[in-house]
Amino acid sequence: MFWVLLLLLAWAFAGTACLRLCLAAVRAAAVDVDAGRGRDLTLYEAAFLSGGPARVAELTLVSMARQRRLLLAHTGWATVVDQRGRDEMERSVIGAIGPEGQSRIAPVRAAAATAEAVRGLADRLVRAGLAVPDGDGSTIAAGVRRVRIAALAVLALSLTALLLPGPTGMPRELIALWFALPLALTLSCLVIARFEVHPYSRWASPAGQRLLGSLARHMNGFGDERAYLTSVAVRGINAIGEPNLRAAFAHHDRPVQDRPARNRPRTAGHPKTAGADGD
Template identity: 45%
Template sequence: MSLLFLLVAWSATVLSCALLCRAALAAARALPPAPEAAGDIAPDPAAADRHASGLTLYEMAYLSGGPHRLADVVLVLMAQKRRLLLADTGWATVVDPVGTDAVERAALTAIGPEGQRHIPAVRDALVGDAAVRRVADRLETQGLAQPAAVRPGIGGAVRLVKGSALVTLLSAVATYWTAAPGADSGQVLIWFTVPQILTLGLWAVARFELHPYSDWATVAGERRLPATTGSRDAPDAPGTPPGSLITLALRGPTALTDPSLRAALHSSGA
């Protein structure tokens, strides 16, 4: 029985470590060698207002939560401008059918000619829209966003490594408790320390070299996000009121202070 537990521990360790190394190598190959200077990138005509970090609101949303977060931000932005009405039942209704930029126009197109649509359907339509893809492509070109080819490899692989460390520990405990009375299980337990050292060591290396394990932002992208140092729980930037659009972009719908807007996004599956 002890050999079976040992086999399980080693299998989980080898598989998870191999997947993490593969994901890290794929990310290194897919990312550009160095972020291009902001001046070398074609300006976004729809991004007149940029944060001090040099990122637009849409770019911050994408780097923090991907295209779904960007969709939530543009819907709330248009609701605050009184162009949309977001009901707490999860429906979006057009009030003013005029978009001021490509993403707002894409949101209106996603809602459709009837002027009303369920928010999850609007969000899904926006995710595949060309305006949102242009935001993603621009960030990938600058080396700030993870290429689609490597998402969400590193984060998932790190979770597997942590899981295999737990599997190894549980396997060692099970081996100890199932050992025959009077049997010396010390020698067998020593073999469990090797996979445990491998998983914990690789986890520590990943924490130092690859953290944060974002599915959307690269390390350079995380550093550009305002009021964060790799943590989604960082305080707001100076002068940024709690529940603002920047806070929504960085942390998601739970950061909204308006209960009706928060209910609209949560009731729609956000």
């Protein structure tokens, strides 16, 4: 009868995960519906609510490159052209590049994402009710992840019970039916969440998601540059159209060894340094 213990464990996983998801949905529904009403998101705020600190760093790099105050080479290097940052985010990027004025994009992106300017932005959005506190495990997105894990756990426990050697005192078909119940609970919970509370955002609260939706709907009414940067803020580097600029960010997940200074991209005018528009 060892399979019964596995069944109880499966019910514990499924019940706990589904209950926590339901509680997260109730808390989200109880959030002040007026949070953020009547205000417009800045590009940095939209970037944070869409993709978190890393998206803010990406937006800042792209914005500076578009203004030709920063050169992003397709080889994955960033070169400072204008040392004067126009806001805290830009000064964080310039500081992350360092006094030499050149650095690989990957560490710059990582350092800028953890800078004080981004943390301050996150705190302001949380206080405004537009962002989820960092590390908060009570969000709908976290609840959905738990239910998915619970579904996999139930499936693994059911397979273990069916593969147990020796007589169990009950037909295996009936054992599979018993395990199908907690599995059905988790899957139905995921389906309901998909239709009722999708999209699941790691960063934006329900009020923040509403503002993001409004921003995306009105994106076509912006000027070309504003629409471009808004697209990058909402969709990330996948929205970048210039091949060379996209190639610059493609290096961020790859370990790139430091190269001798003679092989690094030189500053303005070097034919292998990509400008903001991919020249």
